[in-house]
Amino acid sequence: MNQNYTRYTELLRKVADIQNAAALLNWDQETYMPPKGAAFRAQQLSTLAGIAHELATSKELGDLLEALSNDKTLSDREQKNIQKSLKSFKDNKKYTTEFVQELSRTISETFQAWQSAKEKNDFSIYAPHLEKLVALKRKECEVLGYKAHPYDALLDQYEPDSKTADLEVLFADVRSQLVAFVKQIAAKPQNDDAFMYLKYDDQKQWDLGLEYLKQMGYDFEAGRQDRSSHPFTTNFSCQDVRVTTRVNENDLNEMLWSTIHEGGHALYEQGLPASEYGLPLGEYISFGIHESQSRMWENNVARSLGYWKGNFGRMQRTFSEQLKGKTAEDFYKAMNIVQPSLIRTSADELTYHFHVLIRFEIEKALIENKIQVKDLPSYWNAKYKEYLGIDVPSDSKGVLQDIHWSHGSFGYFPTYSLGSFYAAQFFAQAKKENPELEKQIESGNMKPLLEWLREKVHKHGKYYTAEELCIAITGEKLNFQYFMDYAKKKYSELYNL
Ligand code: CO
Numbered sequence: 001m002n003q004n005y006t007r008y009t010e011l012l013r014k015v016a017d018i019q020n021a022a023a024l025l026n027w028d029q030e031t032y033m034p035p036k037g038a039a040f041r042a043q044q045l046s047t048l049a050g051i052a053h054e055l056a057t058s059k060e061l062g063d064l065l066e067a068l069s070n071d072k073t074l075s076d077r078e079q080k081n082i083q084k085s086l087k088s089f090k091d092n093k094k095y096t097t098e099f100v101q102e103l104s105r106t107i108s109e110t111f112q113a114w115q116s117a118k119e120k121n122d123f124s125i126y127a128p129h130l131e132k133l134v135a136l137k138r139k140e141c142e143v144l145g146y147k148a149h150p151y152d153a154l155l156d157q158y159e160p161d162s163k164t165a166d167l168e169v170l171f172a173d174v175r176s177q178l179v180a181f182v183k184q185i186a187a188k189p190q191n192d193d194a195f196m197y198l199k200y201d202d203q204k205q206w207d208l209g210l211e212y213l214k215q216m217g218y219d220f221e222a223g224r225q226d227r228s229s230h231p232f233t234t235n236f237s238c239q240d241v242r243v244t245t246r247v248n249e250n251d252l253n254e255m256l257w258s259t260i261h262e263g264g265h266a267l268y269e270q271g272l273p274a275s276e277y278g279l280p281l282g283e284y285i286s287f288g289i290h291e292s293q294s295r296m297w298e299n300n301v302a303r304s305l306g307y308w309k310g311n312f313g314r315m316q317r318t319f320s321e322q323l324k325g326k327t328a329e330d331f332y333k334a335m336n337i338v339q340p341s342l343i344r345t346s347a348d349e350l351t352y353h354f355h356v357l358i359r360f361e362i363e364k365a366l367i368e369n370k371i372q373v374k375d376l377p378s379y380w381n382a383k384y385k386e387y388l389g390i391d392v393p394s395d396s397k398g399v400l401q402d403i404h405w406s407h408g409s410f411g412y413f414p415t416y417s418l419g420s421f422y423a424a425q426f427f428a429q430a431k432k433e434n435p436e437l438e439k440q441i442e443s444g445n446m447k448p449l450l451e452w453l454r455e456k457v458h459k460h461g462k463y464y465t466a467e468e469l470c471i472a473i474t475g476e477k478l479n480f481q482y483f484m485d486y487a488k489k490k491y492s493e494l495y496n497l
Contacts, residue, residue: 002068002071002073002074002078004064004067004068004071005068005071005074005078007064008061008064008065008068008082008085009278009279011055011058011060011061011064012061012085012278012279013277013278013279014055015052015055015056015278016277016278017278018048018051018052018055019048019052020235020236020237021048021236022045022048022049022052023234023235023236024236025041025044025045025048026045026234027234027242029041030228030230030232030244031226031227031228031244032226053092056088056089056092057089057092057093061089062089062093065082065085065086065089066086068082069082069083069086077276077281077463080280080281080462080463081276081279081280081281084280084281084462085279085280088280091144094143094144094145095143099136099139099140099143102136103136103140103408106129106132106133106136106408107133107406107407107408109129110126110129110130110132110133110405110406110408111403111406111407113125113126113128113129113130113406114126114129114130114400114403114405114406115406117395117400118396118400118401119396121394121395121396121400122395123376123377123395123399123400126400126406127373127374127376130373130376130405130406131372131373131374133405133406133408134366134367134373134410136408137154137367137408137410138150138367138369140153140154141153141154141367144156148163148164148165149163149164149165150367150368151164151363151364151367151368151410151411152164154363154367154410154411155167155411155414156411157411158286158287158288158409158411158412158415159286159287159288159411159414159415159418159466160285160286160465160466161465161466161467162286162288162414162418162466162467164364166478167360167414170417170418170421170478170480171357171360171361171414171417173480173484174353174354174357174417174480175357175387177480177484178350178353178354178484178487179354179387181350181484181487181488181491182338182340182350182351182354184495184497185338185350185491185495185497186338186339186340186389188495188496188497190337190339191333191334191336191337191494191495192330192333192334193333193334193335193337195322195323195326195330195334196251196252196253196334196335197250197251197252198250198322199249199250199322200249200250200252200319200322201249201319202247202249204318204319205247205249205252205255206247206255208255208314208315208318209225209245209247209255209256209259210225211314212256212259212260212263212302212311213225213243213259213260213263215311215444215446216260216263216264216267216297216446216450217267217446217447217450218243218263218266218267218270219270222238222239222240222241222270223240223241223242223243223266223270224242224243225242225243225244225245225259226242226243226244227244227245227246227247228244228245228246229246230246231243231244231245231246231258231259231261231262232244232262233262233265233266233269235266235269237274237277238269238270238271238272238273238274238277238282239270239274241266241269241270242266243259243262243263243265243266244262245258245259245262246258253335256302256335257298257302260297260298260301260302261294261295261297261298262294263294263297264293264294264295264296264297264298265290265291265293265294267293267297267450267453267458268284268290268293268294268453268457268458269284270458271453271454271457271458271459272284272458272459272461273459273460273461276461280461280462281460281461281462281463282461282462283461283462284461284462285461285462285464285465285466285469286415286465286466287412287415287418287419288414288415288418288419288422288466289419289422289457289466289469290419291415291416291418291419291420291422291423292418292419292420292422292423292426293423293453293457294419295419295420295423296423296426296427296453299349299420299423300423300424300427300486301427301441301446301449303332303335303336303349304332304438304441305328305329305332306438306439306441306442307441307442308328308331308332309328309442310441310442310443310444311444312327312328312331315331332494333494336348336349336490336491336494338350338351338491338494338495339351340354340388340389340390341388341390342384342390342392342393342397342398342401343397343401344356344401344402349420349487350487350491351388352416352417352420353417353420354387354388356413356414356416356417357387357417358380358383358384358387359402359413360413360414361383362376362379362380362383363410363411363413365379366410367410376399377395377398377399380392380398380399381398381399384398418466418478420483421478421480421482421483422466422470422478424482424483424485424486425470425474425478425479425482425483426453426456426457426470426473426474427486428474428482428485428486429473429474430449430452430453433452434448434452436448437449456472456473457469457473466478
């Protein structure tokens with residue numbers, strides 16, 4: 001065994017151990033921590049982050065990476081690990097301590113301003129802070145460097161190697177094809193979903209959620225489900241991957257989609273290669289690919305008629321009063337209502353992408369310095385009118401709704417749409433390779449799909465870039481037509497188009 005490589009592995013695993021310990025503290029903070037724990041918890045997290053950062057940018061690691069990057073005796077996967085570690089090491093080194101501190105200070109001020117602005121419905125509280133943060137983000141693009149477009153540098157942090165120019169083409173398709181299709185749907189009579197908002201007992205919903213996770217193949221020996229106000233997935237290794245969900249007794253949708261969505265994320269993490277713990281190849285590829293896994297289970301699988309042909313009987317026995325006289329078809333129609341709305345997180349799977357499109361256009365214009373922060377509310381509202389045909393009643397329900405910008409997360413939103421589009425393309429391929437797939441889902445047998453995902457996506461870790469993975473699985477780059485075909489087929493039937 002190559003001594004340098006062994007030492008490199010040791011160092012990276014130490015960093016991972018510290019980061020995973022911090023992740024456990026974070027998980028606890030979101031689930032069980034008593035309120036008085038908050039102050040010292042923040043200190044503990046910041047101490048651990050500091051130690052991890054020191055180790056990850058140490059001279060010893062830098063020297064090892066330089067030496068190993070020229071070592072031709074390494075295996076293919078080892079070389080990939082070194083290549084990817086060297087890139088993040090160099091990226092880390094581009095930031096001066098002053099810049100990191102200024103960014104982190106500005107983010108915490110902006111986040112606080114955002115909270116109060118949202119609560120008081122007053123954008124002017126937020127604007128000066130956001131302006132400062134956007135200026136820092138523009139500077140960050142220069143620090144990190146880019147070839148074609150400054151926004152590429154920000155995208156790269158969430159979706160490595162993706163390019164603004166490609167997203168422009170993709171979102172032009174969303175604009176030209178999806179907007180028109182949703183208009184066609186809007187002209188049709190709406191389906192009934194009132195029964196989704198009757199009273200559904202909390203405990204019974206929780207128990208059903210656990211059954212759905214189990215059916216998907218989520219390994220409860222390597223994870224657990226808890227409650228949190230914002231559902232999330234976290235992991236401390238591929239053998240401890242935890243999900244959270246939320247239950248609303250007056251809206252059955254919340255438990256269903258948050259449970260299955262996070263379950264999809266968790267299956268990906270549980271399927272990553274344990275042998276590469278702490279190394280780049282033991283990790284997920286990108287936010288977009290991660291989201292493709294959650295969206296596939298949520299939308300392509302669980303929002304399908306077949307899934308409910310298999311699962312509706314059990315659901316109806318559990319909630320016999322609420323679902324009296326309903327069929328799997330009624331249930332399927334109710335969960336697939338398409339209706340333009342204000343809030344991204346509760347949007348249907350079609351109009352959802354207009355919310356992302358709007359944020360993408362705004363982020364790009366901000367980074368290009370083409371619009372000013374003070375003009376965001378009017379810009380936002382005009383876009384909602386244009387793409388969704390709705391009036392925004394207040395900034396709280398408009399430009400202030402999402403947390404992302406207050407955290408300095410620019411370049412994140414597009415990965416949500418990428419997730420759905422990759423999911424559609426991967427799912428089409430899975431069906432092509434396995435003509436029995438839909439029948440299996442209908443009979444509650446999710447194993448073949450999970451095995452396919454393990455083989456095609458999970459087990460490779462970060463070996464491929466998102467684009468390489470897409471080509472390896474489907475023979476072509478990301479192609480919006482797969483999503484559009486899926487949408488047209490499904491919703492033309494649902495709305496008699
Ligand atoms: Co997600």
